[in-house]
Amino acid sequence: MPENTGLKFTMPAMRILENEHRYLSFLMEEWHALVLWFEHDQPVLEESRTQLHKLRKAILEFTGPLKKHTVKEETFFFPLLGSYIGFEQGPLVGIQEEHREIDGYIGHFLHYTEGNIDMLPLEDIRAAVKDTGEAFEVLTVHFVKEETVIYPMAEHQLSAKDKERLSQQLNTLIT
Template sequence: MPEYTGLKFTMPAMRILENEHRYLSFLLEEWHALVLWFEQEQLALEEARTQLHKLRKAILEFTDPLKKHTEKEETHFFPLLGTYIGFEQGPLVGIQEEHREIDGYIRHFLHHTEGNINIDLLPLEDIRAAVKDAGEAFEVLMVHFLKEETVIYPMAEHQLSPKDKERLSQQLNTLIT
């Protein structure tokens, strides 16, 4: 009897990607708690700047594993699945667009919070605007992970040949941390 791991996919390559989603979701929840803190009606400017430093640090720690995960999907997984389901339209087009959208929100947040001196000079309105980008990234990421796990990953499990499944597993079996 197989051991319960909390993962729903049986194909090793999809289990790797699903497990990476679990790790990335854990990191996401950590910095999303900080984003939610900023939704308070009354914020003290100095405390907001302190929390913004923490949020920036947490997002920076998140970006490297996210980048590695995204590169694995775009370098190995999507091109292979695309040979089965097509590249011009369908779910792969939307998923790849979401990758760009997520990257844009995160880069915009990081750009507007660059440098300790910059953060320490930001007015509250600019802090809230920057944090809004982090919140948008969170929202897109959560929906994105759900789409991959309910649409894209099951497609791969059902459509890929055994040979392609094995090759993909070997390609994806790398760390994102």
């Protein structure tokens, strides 16, 4: 019997993805604290630029593991589950759209904070930071949807052979 790790799923592949969500959530909390600083404080320009440098660094450190996690889901997990439940409608369609939405928010932030941050006016800084706040919200709900709908569906639908194959495919690091 596996020790109590706080993970909900028994299927190794789903435990891998769930554990990755825990790590990604930890990283998100770090950069979300900076987003909240912008939302709740009345920052002055110089301090905002300093915080923006920190936020950009944290987002860049987050995007690598997020991308690896997303690629694993889209390359191995979603196609397999889709072969059982379909691709045209249903939860996989929405989940994949959220992947694009998250990528859009983060990409927009990174694009607008590229170059010399020390030249950005406060209004542009706040607008860019808003994208990371939106990304955080979508990611938070997205993880809940995957863990309450998609992952349980896989545990119940996939054959033993497919569960084993998926576990082998997903058993790679995202760091």
